[in-house]
Amino acid sequence: MVDLTGSSSPFQQSIPNFAFYLPAVIVFGLAALFGYKLYKSLMEKELKKQEKVKNKHTKKSKKNN
Structure with missing residues (x-):
């Protein structure tokens, strides 16, 4: 998980790693x-x-024969 807020913030917001892996795979x-x-x-x-x-x-060799 990627944390988008600091440790002192009362609200924690994060993005799952899947959101980064899927576009990379694509x-x-x-x-x-x-x-x-x-x-x-x-x-x-x-x-x-x-x-x-x-x-x-092959055409050249046939022509010479």
Whole structure:
């Protein structure tokens, strides 16, 4: 619990720790999701590029035969 008042105050006010943990979990979860999506997108792009080069070489070799 986070105390918002001093010890001399007659009224005690506090915020439960859950109020801080939940937004932190959400932010880190979203960052992980976007990071995964970015990684997946870059890997797909790289695979397509490699496939394109491979197809280009096979067409070139077929043309020479």
